[in-house]
Amino acid sequence: MALVSATGPVDAEATRRRLPGNAATHVALGIVAVYVLLAVVSPLVLGDYISVHPATRLKPPSATFWFGTDQLGRGIFERTLVGTGNSLLVGACVALLATLIGGGIGLVAGYFRTGEWVIMRLMDGLMAVPSVLLAIALASLLGAGLTTVIIAIAVPEIPRMVRLVRSVVLALRQQPYVLAAISIGTRPAKILFRHILPNAVGALTVQATYVCASAIITESILSFLGIGSTPDSPSWGSIMAYGRPYFQVSPWMILFPGVFLSVLVLTINILGDGLRDMLDPRLRRGATL
Amino acid sequence: MLRYVGLRLLSTIPVLAFVLLLAFFLLHLAPGDPAALIAGDSATPAQVEAIRAQLHLNEPLSTQLWIWLIDLAHFDLGRSVFSNLPVTQLIAQRFEPTLMLAISTTILAVLLAVPLGVIAAYRARTGIDRGVIVLAVAGYSVPVFVIGYCLIFVFAVQLHWLPVQGYKPLAEGLGGTLRSLVLPTVALALLYVGLIARVTRATMLEVLDEDYIRTARAKGALTLRVLCIHALKNAGPPIVTVIGIGFASLIGGVVVTETVFNIPGLGRLTAEAVLRRDYPLVQGMLLTFAVMLVAINLVVDLTYPLFDPRIRY
């Protein structure tokens, strides 16, 4: 109709100008970069964050202890900053692991359709268990340690990744250029890597970003509940877990790591939204009412 | 309708079968001797042996599975290794607070999220819209225990408006129950609000572009009527779907929320069971939550025809 064709380009242009996406995405990228920098630098430059100082226990924030101290007299500032690395590492590893495994299974199920029914029912089953619950159960059984935590968090994230990749592959598989490639006898591996994978990368990247954010939350939940964390390397969740009994008198033990955690997760989610807007233009639209 | 419910129930069988097997094999996934794992490092060999006997760990795996399934068919989930009480009894005891928390959270979340999503879609690309989007993302970005402690600190510790922690059972009066639920409900609902508001906004954006919205305006219907009657009803299915999907996050959130607020519900029970490696109890909790989740999503499916008469069972 006249209306649609007439408004199209103008609207798109206005949208580009008005959308917060790009600016917000750049800010988000900047914040993530700061976190990465903190994670790398703080263990090297900050003082001792492990040894115990009974004389300075539960001190409120001051010039000496910027974020206050915990029940053992250790600085929350140091422990929070050093904890950054733990969260980022878990987030990145889980995102990578879930993307590789989930993406691989999804590709196979969607492209070769081998064992698709069984795979998808398995994924349905995995999704029927609330992910935090499954992660908790796995982490407790597999024992403490970073690797354990990463695996325990990654497993519940896999089904969503499989479903996403499978649906993308199923759609791409019907595209004329893929059908053409199949019809002239191109090897499946070549079709997968030449035609399908490059087109699925966008959706995978967006999903991986969301998985990263959710993994960081789940890790903090696990260490907050006291599952899977090791006492030596501080994690935000465990700093807060130590603060639980004291939070009425020493709220800073929970406040500061909580703020660091929330800002990081929020930033990564905003980054994911920005990526999605960039990679999926269908979502840019406005109401007419 | 009945036929559809029957078919839909059948389709849950593979899912539930998988959950059963997962729950059963979970212990065997762990490296080492399961009995020793459950008993812990300080257990005597006799204690380890007692656990081995209780869980039939000496039998072949197939026999163990068979015994477990037979018991399950009699609603017997075994006994807690820690308290030696039947798992079903423990779960029944702890059911009320969690049920109340889940209901109040869902109600609050829907009441907040749907209007927010509708307003955001109606005022798309304005400051209001962006505000709602940021709030929604923040809702599921800030971990529930961070929000929980902030709420406790402000409203209970500083202002003394509400109890700090704990749960008052319904038997002691609804007022007390509601008071004890306010803060945990708000903390837990924010996550849910984010999810629902986002989907509501996206769906409403699509619906508001439809021709029948223009028809309603051409008939002389005012904005509120157009939004609430003509648009919202059509936006129903995706919204109830996300309520069902979000229920999984809600259960995860319950485990944390009940720990923060010291509520003796299923979430706390789960956390305790995991920390004590009370394996039969963990199994029971996994099954209970999975069944709840499957049931919720079945109910969600059955509500679709209420919104869209084209869907028929």
Place this chain on the structure above:
Amino acid sequence: MTAPVLQVENLGVSFGVEPNALHAVREVSFSLSAGETLCLVGESGSGKSVTALALLNLLPPRSARISASRLALEGRSLLGLGERELSHIRGKAISMIFQDPMSSLNPALTVGYQLAEAVRLHGPVSAAAARRDALAILDKVRIPDAARRLDEYPHQLSGGMRQRVMIAMALACRPRVLIADEPTTALDVTVQAQILELIGDLKADFGTAVLFITHDLGVVAEIADRVAVMYAGRIVEEGEVSQIFDDPAHGYTHGLLSTLAVANRHAQRLPEIPGSTPRILGADMGCSFAPRCAFAEPQCRTMELHMAEIAPGHVTRCRRAAIVRGAKSEAGHLAHG
């Protein structure tokens, strides 16, 4: 001629912000008398539907800008009315029916609800009375077994039935003006004829003025009293139906009628005027149709345009009207006869 029910002068609609604003409708003026049918004809993209939506301010408020020197219903200006005041006009004094009856009816509400709503929005009517009214209107638009239809949903009706429901809804409050935006385009030919007949009968019954928007000259020949031809957002020619068909006085009208003649001769091939509808950005000089016009001379593209009356009630924007009128057109006779 009676006093006009609807008067439109210098209506303009633009989308977006200057200097990139897109002028979808420019300098559109027409008036409509009671019981009269005016057909607005043009290709898609010519601004017909935008004109119709602009009359009731149904365009997206944040992107569309509507201007007019006069827009009046029975002498009362509609310009500057707020949403609430306009809502009393919409559906009561001026109703609309749309192209696609499937997407224009709400799939989640029953036919009865949507009809009764049209009644209840414009008067304190009880639910039971509104339902009785709804039933009466359904009978009026000749829907068989109307009582049962009330409790059905739009997807349970056929395309023709749905359009009848749309018409019933539009006529529920006996409007002074009915705007029909390509109401038969989505229907098949036999149903199309029935719907046209229905609109004609109801117009006679209620004395409603009809603004009928279409790109189908066959439909125009059947129902129009007068015809306004739109091109690139402007009305380029307007006159009695016989004047337009027998004596076209604009290059574009001539082209349209020729394609119709071609279509009648070689039914398999879709007729078209070579070239495509221009995008209308900013103010321009000259005739927008000149690049595609068979009668154009270089000055057509540069000289300013004016509406000129060439016969009583027959106006055109064409500089070359005399030459166009001289060219023999067999199309008019074909379509009319």
